[in-house]
Amino acid sequence: MKTLHPRRYLAGLIWFGCVTPMIAVAAHTSNQDARTLYKEECASCHMAYPAELLPARSWQAILGKLDKHFGDNASLDSATQQRLLQYLQANSADAAATRLAQRQQRSIPAATTPLRISETAYIRRKHDEIPARLITANPQVKSLSNCIACHQGAERGVFNEHQVRIPGYGQWDD
Ligand code: HEC
Ligand code: HEC
Known part of the structure; x- marks a missing residue:
């Protein structure tokens, strides 16, 4: 050795x-x-x-x-x-x-x-059941690009579907 x-x-x-x-x-x-x-x-x-x-x-x-x-x-x-x-x-x-x-x-x-992140297939698919009145016609959201309006942890990469709150609608339950 x-x-x-x-x-x-x-x-x-x-x-x-x-x-x-x-x-x-x-x-x-x-x-x-x-x-x-x-x-x-x-x-x-x-x-x-x-x-x-x-x-x-x-x-x-x-x-x-x-x-x-x-x-x-x-x-x-x-x-x-x-x-x-x-x-x-x-x-x-x-x-x-x-x-x-x-x-x-x-x-x-x-x-x-x-x-655009908002136009990628996975992100589109995850949101395709949400009606337009809750996104584009919602003055507190305006567009799907506004992730943080519904996902408080968006800037930290937290998108857990159990923590989503859509303004003017409340807890999302599908
Ligand atoms: C002067 C304002 C302004 C600044 C500063 C800015 N952006 Fe943007 N950005 C915009 C606008 C306006 C949009 C389109 C938003 C919409 O359609 O709702 C956008 C959209 C985006 C999107 C696409 C969002 C989506 O729909 O998925 C990305 C990614 C992005 N910006 C990255 C950046 C990066 C990286 C920087 C810094 C280098 C930056 N932006 C700085 C105005 C800005
Ligand atoms: C109008 C509110 C709203 C906006 C704006 C929004 N989301 Fe969501 N997001 C939701 C809802 C509601 C769900 C849960 C969908 C479901 O039932 O599966 C979700 C689900 C997700 C998921 C899947 C989470 C999981 O655990 O499966 C990801 C990832 C996600 N969103 C990312 C984004 C990103 C990135 C943006 C911005 C480009 C964005 N979201 C904008 C409401 C929103």
Whole structure:
């Protein structure tokens, strides 16, 4: 058996004891910072849509034409745009390990690049029994894009069907 030189042993201890946790903390902090930036830049006109609801290519397409963003100009400087794109892609439907991300990824054909979460097959199917009077004709909701009107936990990616409350209607029971 090879014996480990004490100095290398010590170096190993220092690496795994201090440096590795520091790297993990740094990665976590930078994801948190990016999330704060995302909420500042992308949640002034609507809610902060969870990154896991669209594939990386969709975020690229959305961030690539912010000057023509659903009829609005949502332009950002290129450094901010890059930072947000990195965050959104790292947490996208193809990267996140959540069940929601996996369902979304399966429901979006690889050859398409949806720009709207509200028009993807899985999200459409989950809402096709809700009558228009509760969505588009509901002044407190206005459109299916307004996830947070009915799902309080939407920004955290919580869409549990037992916690849905449609404004003016109450608890949804199907
Ligand atoms: C100046 C206002 C404004 C800003 C800032 C803005 N958006 Fe939007 N966004 C809109 C509008 C308007 C819509 C269309 C909403 C609707 O149809 O109800 C929209 C829709 C979206 C949708 C599609 C929602 C759906 O129907 O599924 C996504 C995704 C989105 N925005 C992402 C972003 C991201 C990412 C940023 C930040 C880089 C951002 N938005 C910043 C105005 C804005
Ligand atoms: C008008 C209120 C309303 C809006 C707006 C809305 N939802 Fe829902 N959502 C519901 C209801 C009600 C259900 C439960 C449907 C059922 O009975 O299965 C649901 C179900 C879901 C589910 C399935 C949850 C589960 O546990 O199976 C997901 C995911 C979801 N919504 C995501 C979204 C997203 C993303 C948006 C925005 C793009 C959105 N919803 C907008 C009312 C809404």
